[in-house]
Amino acid sequence: MTKGTLAMWRYEHKGPKYFKLGRKVVYALDELEEWLAASAAGAEQD
Template identity: 50%
Template sequence: MNIRVRAAAEYVGLSKSTLDKHRHYGTGPRYYKLGRSVVYAVSDLDAWLVENTRTGTWSANDNRANASQVAA
């Protein structure tokens, strides 16, 4: 099933604006462009949520991202 941006944001628990930013920066779930519309497959949203599951406050990936931001 495919859903539009506002419904996708609600599905993953984010604001539409935050999901838009993730799409812009390439850090969000996979999406499809149908004409001028952006849609998400629910299966892609589920996969993105699983990929971004954390077991602690900090992870090795978070540390590398923070180090690169501090160095910039």
């Protein structure tokens, strides 16, 4: 994923959860791993 992709997903309220520290956008490793597992091809959706 590029920075641009992540920025677009934040704008569209998609993608992994994030938080901001000042002007920096930060992703928690456990949140990224959870999002990636849920987004994997063939993963079951609710």
